[in-house]
Every structure is written in C-alpha cells, then in structure tokens.
Amino acid sequence: MPTPILVCDDSAMARKMLIKALPSSWNVEITQAANGLEALEAYRAGKAEVMFLDLTMPELDGYGVLETLQKEGLNSFVIVVSADIQPLAQERVKQLGAIAFVKKPVNPADVEGLLRQYGVEL
Numbered sequence: 674m675p676t677p678i679l680v681c682d683d684s685a686m687a688r689k690m691l692i693k694a695l696p697s698s699w700n701v702e703i704t705q706a707a708n709g710l711e712a713l714e715a716y717r718a719g720k721a722e723v724m725f726l727d728l729t730m731p732e733l734d735g736y737g738v739l740e741t742l743q744k745e746g747l748n749s750f751v752i753v754v755s756a757d758i759q760p761l762a763q764e765r766v767k768q769l770g771a772i773a774f775v776k777k778p779v780n781p782a783d784v785e786g787l788l789r790q791y792g793v794e795l
Contacts, residue, residue: 681730728757754775
C-alpha cells in the first residue's frame with residue numbers, strides 16, 4: 674500500500690523539484706498543496722502520513738500549519754523544506770513538532786538519508 678505523501682509549497686516548481694528528489698523506490702501516493710489551508714485539508718483527508726512543508730506561503734504559512742497540527746493533536750511526520758535556514762527558524766519548527774529541516778534546493782541523498790534515519794520504509 675502506498676504511503677500518502679503531501680508536498681506543500683506555494684511554488685509549483687519547488688513542489689516538482691521536491692517530488693523528483695524523493696527516492697524512486699519509495700511506494701508513495703503524492704498530493705500537492707499550494708498553501709497551508711490546502712495542506713490542512715489534505716492532512717485531514719488522510720493524505721499526509723509524511724508531509725514536506727514550506728514555511729513561507731500565502732493564506733497560511735508553514736508555522737501556522739505546524740501550530741494547527743499541534744493544537745489539534747494531529748499526527749504527521751513533518752519535514753520542513755525551506756530556504757530560511759536561520760537557526761531560530763529551525764528551532765521554532767522543531768518546537769512545533771517538525772522532525773527535520775531540509776534546506777532548499779533539496780538534495781535527493783539528504784532526503785533519502787533523513788527518511789531512513791527515521792525508519793521510513795523505502
């Protein structure tokens with residue numbers, strides 16, 4: 674059974690690049706979201722066992738998504754993917770429940786290593 678993956682970024686190009694960076698052996702069903710509101714909707718529909726989440730987006734940013742997931746007790750394996758690599762941003766997303774922070778542009782080897790580190794079956 675494929676793992677439901679959500680890729681959330683307001684840039685269609687960034688979503689496409691991230692999807693290409695996922696391990697080819699990973700059996701996934703990918704859903705895309707262009708903002709945080711769409712991400713929460715997809716999550717609530719069961720389409721985000723693993724979520725790749727950008728921070729800077731219109732309507733609801735990545736911080737807002739993480740805060741909502743935390744407040745509602747929702748459970749997802751969230752990896753933040755952002756060009757904002759400031760230590761404070763990294764610290765904040767981890768406090769909000771993200772398991773990892775990956776900088777843009779995404780390196781496929783980094784993504785695979787991270788997934789393996791957390792025991793994701795590829």
